[in-house]
Every structure is written in C-alpha cells, then in structure tokens.
Amino acid sequence: MTALRVFRNAVHLGYVxxxxxxxxxxxxxxxxxxxxxxxxxxxxxxxxxxxxxxxxYLVVGNSVFIGCATTMLAAQAITWxxxxxxxxxxxxxxxxxxxxVVGRTAVWVLDGMATAVLALFVxxxxxxxxxxxxxxxxxxxxIVLTCLSTFCLALFVGGMASLRPGxxxxxxxxxxxxxLAICGVNVPVAFWPVPVQVLAGVLPVTHGVAAIRLLLAxxxxxxxxxxxxxxxxxxxxxxxxxVLTFDRLTERGRASGSIEFV
Amino acid sequence: MIRALxxxxxxxxQMTTHDLGGDLFNLVVVPFFALTFLAIVQQSxxxxxxxxxxxxPVLITLWQMALFTAGELVNRDRFLGVLEAxxxxxxxxxxxxAARTATVTAFGLAxxxxxxxxxxxxxxxxxxxxxxxxxxxxxxxxxxxxxxTALLFSAVFxxxxxxxxxxxxxxxxxYLLGGVLVPVAYLPGWLRxxxxxxxxxxxxxxxxxxxxxxxxxxxxFRLAVVVLLGAAGMAVxxxxxxxxxxxxxxxxxxxxx
Numbered sequence: 001m002t003a004l005r006v007f008r009n010a011v012h013l014g015y016v017x018x019x020x021x022x023x024x025x026x027x028x029x030x031x032x033x034x035x036x037x038x039x040x041x042x043x044x045x046x047x048x049x050x051x052x053x054x055x056x057y058l059v060v061g062n063s064v065f066i067g068c069a070t071t072m073l074a075a076q077a078i079t080w081x082x083x084x085x086x087x088x089x090x091x092x093x094x095x096x097x098x099x100x101v102v103g104r105t106a107v108w109v110l111d112g113m114a115t116a117v118l119a120l121f122v123x124x125x126x127x128x129x130x131x132x133x134x135x136x137x138x139x140x141x142x143i144v145l146t147c148l149s150t151f152c153l154a155l156f157v158g159g160m161a162s163l164r165p166g167x168x169x170x171x172x173x174x175x176x177x178x179x180l181a182i183c184g185v186n187v188p189v190a191f192w193p194v195p196v197q198v199l200a201g202v203l204p205v206t207h208g209v210a211a212i213r214l215l216l217a218x219x220x221x222x223x224x225x226x227x228x229x230x231x232x233x234x235x236x237x238x239x240x241x242x243v244l245t246f247d248r249l250t251e252r253g254r255a256s257g258s259i260e261f262v
Numbered sequence: 263m264i265r266a267l268x269x270x271x272x273x274x275x276q277m278t279t280h281d282l283g284g285d286l287f288n289l290v291v292v293p294f295f296a297l298t299f300l301a302i303v304q305q306s307x308x309x310x311x312x313x314x315x316x317x318x319p320v321l322i323t324l325w326q327m328a329l330f331t332a333g334e335l336v337n338r339d340r341f342l343g344v345l346e347a348x349x350x351x352x353x354x355x356x357x358x359x360a361a362r363t364a365t366v367t368a369f370g371l372a373x374x375x376x377x378x379x380x381x382x383x384x385x386x387x388x389x390x391x392x393x394x395x396x397x398x399x400x401x402x403x404x405x406x407x408x409x410x411t412a413l414l415f416s417a418v419f420x421x422x423x424x425x426x427x428x429x430x431x432x433x434x435x436x437y438l439l440g441g442v443l444v445p446v447a448y449l450p451g452w453l454r455x456x457x458x459x460x461x462x463x464x465x466x467x468x469x470x471x472x473x474x475x476x477x478x479x480x481x482x483f484r485l486a487v488v489v490l491l492g493a494a495g496m497a498v499x500x501x502x503x504x505x506x507x508x509x510x511x512x513x514x515x516x517x518x519x
Contacts, residue, residue: 021427022427026427026428030427030428030430030431031430031431033431033435034430034431034432034433034434034435037434037435037437037438038433038434040438041434041437041438041443041444044438044443044444044448044449045299045302045303045443045444047444047448048311048314048443048444048445048448049302049303049306049308049311050308051306054306058302169287170287170290173287173291174290174291174294177291177294177295177298178294180294180298181294181297181298181301186298186301186302187301187302187305188305191301191305192301
C-alpha cells in the first residue's frame with residue numbers, strides 16, 4: 001500500500017513537471033506541430049523516392065518512433081531528482097525508490113502514446129493513406145505496448161545517466177537516434193549486418209513496429225501476436241535490468257556515502 | 263573594434279573546445295542522421311539520390327548549432343553570472359555576441375566531413391562534388407546565415423524565457439520548409455512561398471546543385487539571397503540585443519533579469 005501511495009504522489013509530481021514545460025496551447029501549437037512536421041518530413045522522403053509503399057512504411061515507422069522518442073524523455077526526467085536535491089531523501093526513505101521514480105516519469109509514456117497516435121492518424125491523412133478503421137483501432141494497444149517497452153529501457157538509461165546527470169541529454173538522444181537508425185523504423189532490420197540486427201532485436205520498438213506493420217498489412221493474428229509478444233519480452237527484460245540497476249545504485253550510494261556526490 | 267572581434271572569437275573558441283559534451287553535442291548526432299537518411303535511400307535502390315541524403319545532415323547540424331548552442335549564449339552567460347561583465351565591457355555587446363555566435367555555428371561545418379565519412383565507411387559510397395566552386399561558398403554562406411539566425415534566437419530566448427519552450431519545436435518544421443532533404447518543389451503550393459524566406463531552402467538547393475552534373479544557374483544571386491537572409495536575422499537580433507541591454511541598464515535590473 002505504501003508503494004502505491006508513493007507511486008500516486010509521484011505521478012502527481014510528474015504531472016506538475018509536465019505542466020511546467022507544456023500547457024494545452026503550447027503542447028498543441030508547439031509540440032504537436034513539431035511531431036507532425038517530423039513524421040511528414042520522413043513521409044515526404046517516400047514521395048521523393050516515388051513509392052507509395054515507402055511513404056506508408058516511413059509514416060508508420062516514424063509515427064511509432066516519435067511516440068517512443070517522447071517516452072525516452074523519461075530518461076532525462078529520472079535525473080531531475082539529483083538537481084532538485086531530493087534524490088538522497090528518496091534513497092533514505094523507508095519506501096522503495098522504484099515507485100517514486102516510475103511514478104514521476106510515467107507522464108512521459110502517456111505523452112508518448114498520445115504523440116504516436118496523433119502522428120499516425122494525422123500524417124496518414126496528410127498523405128492520403130487509407131487505414132482500415134478496425135485495424136487502426138487494434139493498432140492502439142500495440143502502440144501502447146511499444147511505448148511501455150521503450151519506457152522500460154528509458155528507466156534503465158535514466159538510471160545510468162543519473163551517475164553523470166550532466167550527460168543525460170546526450171545519453172538519451174544517442175539511444176533514441178540508435179533506435180531511429182536500426183530498429184526497423186525507416187528501413188527493415190534485415191538491411192543491416194547481422195550484429196546490428198542482434199542489437200536491434202534486444203531494443204524496444206523493433207518488434208512493436210513490426211507487429212503494427214503486420215497488422216496494418218492484414219497479416220494473420222498469430223504473426224502479429226508473436227511480434228507483440230517479443231516486444232513485451234524485450235520490455236520486461238529492460239524493466240528487470242532497470243530495477244536491478246536502481247537497487248545497485250542506491251545500495252552503492254548508501255554503502256559508500258556518495259549519494260549526494262554523484 | 264577588430265580587437266574586440268578577434269578577442270570574442272578566441273574566447274568562444276576556447277570555451278567551445280573545452281565543452282565537447284555541451285557545445286559540440288550536435289556534432290555527435292550528425293552521423294546518426296546521415297546513417298538513417300543514407301540507409302533509406304540506399305535501401306530503395308535510388309542511388310542517384312544519395313547526394314541528397316548526404317547534404318541534409320550538414321544543414322541540420324548548422325541549424326541545431328544555431329538553435330541549441332549559439333542561441334543559448336546570452337542565457338548561459340546569465341546563468342554563469344558573467345553577463346554583467348560582458349555588458350559592462352567597453353566593446354559593443356551585440357558585436358561580441360555576433361562574433362561568438364558565428365564562432366560556435368562555424369563548428370557545425372564539421373557535419374559535412376562527418377556525413378561524408380559515414381557514407382564512405384558504412385556504405386562505401388563516394389558522392390563526387392562536381393562543382394566545388396558552388397559547394398564551398400554555399401557552405402560559408404549557410405554558416406553565416408545560420409549564425410545570423412542564431413543571434414536572433416539568442417536575443418529572443420534572452421528576452422522571453424517562455425519562448426524557450428518552443429526551442430525543440432522549431433527543428434523539423436524548418437527542415438521541412440527548408441527542403442533540407444526533400445526539395446521544396448515536393449511541398450504543397452501554399453507552403454512554397456514561406457520556404458523562400460528560410461535560408462535553408464536556398465542553401466539546400468545550392469548544395470544539391472553542387473553535386474549534379476549540369477551547370478547550376480543563377481548561383482551568385484542565390485548565394486546573395488542566403489547571405490541577405492542571414493544578415494536580416496543578424497540585424498534584427500542585433501537590434502533586439504541592443505534594446506534589451508539598454509532597457510536593463512536604464513532600469514538597473516541586469517543582474518535581476
């Protein structure tokens with residue numbers, strides 16, 4: 001029950017963080033214009049290449065990616081407790097650190113989901129892509145799943161970045177750009193050499209975006225579910241690694257008395 | 263005047279080269295953009311468009327250096343508590359800031375080499391430059407225009423902290439409008455006039471022309487437009503910075519701003 005209460009309060013704090021950055025107008029006029037432009041930018045490359053298939057591939061991939069990129073902001077948000085000076089208090093509190101950090105950063109995964117859905121439907125309309133309404137609706141839980149598995153990776157990345165809070169933006173953006181390049185967002189994973197494919201296979205987005213593509217192409221439900229299952233496994237794996245990392249980091253800080261000096 | 267200029271350039275050069283993770287962060291992102299764009303084109307089999315994919319990261323880097331690094335100089339001085347000293351110095355504040363933004367933005371030109379290296383090392387592709395006499399002046403003009411725009415950003419972000427919330431939002435809309443990868447001709451007709459007032463669109467067309475076989479037309483005029491758009495941004499930024507400092511001096515609130 002304590003963990004739940006901590007999580008609820010942390011979610012509220014995350015909401016306050018979010019509202020400090022964005023109001024309804026600035027989110028719609030500023031952020032939404034940017035995400036629609038970004039997805040349109042990639043879709044337009046398909047037009048340049050003269051292939052309707054490429055347009056669809058790029059729009060779908062980048063719509064999902066933009067949601068995951070937004071979710072990755074959670075990695076930066078994890079380090080904010082260091083700047084606020086609240087990290088040592090969270091570590092010494094009798095409750096676990098995990099619900100506090102997951103709660104405070106959960107707002108970014110919600111933002112990511114909204115962003116991906118908005119980009120997919122708005123930019124598909126811009127390019128006149130026809131989407132079966134039922135398949136479009138079924139794609140929503142897959143988008144949620146992909147953003148959640150990205151959130152699990154963001155927790156791990158944020159944990160590591162909290163060792164060097166000054167490098168948080170660089171670390172988070174490098175992870176995002178790697179996902180953009182190799183995880184099947186813009187070109188099939190098979191395009192890359194095998195070692196890169198292996199890396200892509202253990203990163204979020206790869207299987208999630210594949211599941212969404214299979215769904216939209218009308219593939220059998222089994223194939224879609226298999227890809228979605230892999231995405232869930234990847235997310236669960238990163239969540240486990242993230243929780244272990246948090247435990248190790250807090251324990252190490254306690255043991256060496258270095259909590260405040262990182 | 264010359265001493266103030268060279269001093270500002272030298273000081274900024276030292277600050278930037280000592281802050282590789284901060285000021286030069288945008289250069290770390292360039293290879294990923296190059297990798298992504300080149301992969302899209304390579305995978306589609308349209309090798310004739312590889313040059314487009316190669317040039318786009320160069321302009322993206324210049325824009326990001328202007329927006330995220332050079333555009334933050336005044337705010338950073340304020341944060342470090344040195345803004346008062348810079349303003350109180352006898353050298354004109356706007357001149358010093360113009361020299362510093364130009365120095366930071368010029369680092370963005372390294373994006374050209376990075377992009378080229380990614381094409382060579384990862385994709386074993388060499389895109390021949392058929393018109394170096396177009397390429398080199400275009401890169402210089404684009405860097406000048408980016409630094410002019412950066413001075414404008416610097417003034418706006420210093421005057422209105424609330425404007426910084428839009429800092430992340432004015433990247434891709436401008437890459438789209440500026441036709442950095444896909445030429446402006448592919449945009450809807452109603453958007454094209456807007457793109458003509460963005461220096462990126464003129465620069466992108468010139469850069470693509472520099473790798474095409476035919477002789478590019480109207481190069482001096484197009485280069486002049488890039489320079490003029492940059493100069494216009496610089497003039498407005500200069501004026502805004504001058505007015506900001508005058509206002510803060512008159513009110514005695516520089517340290518409190």
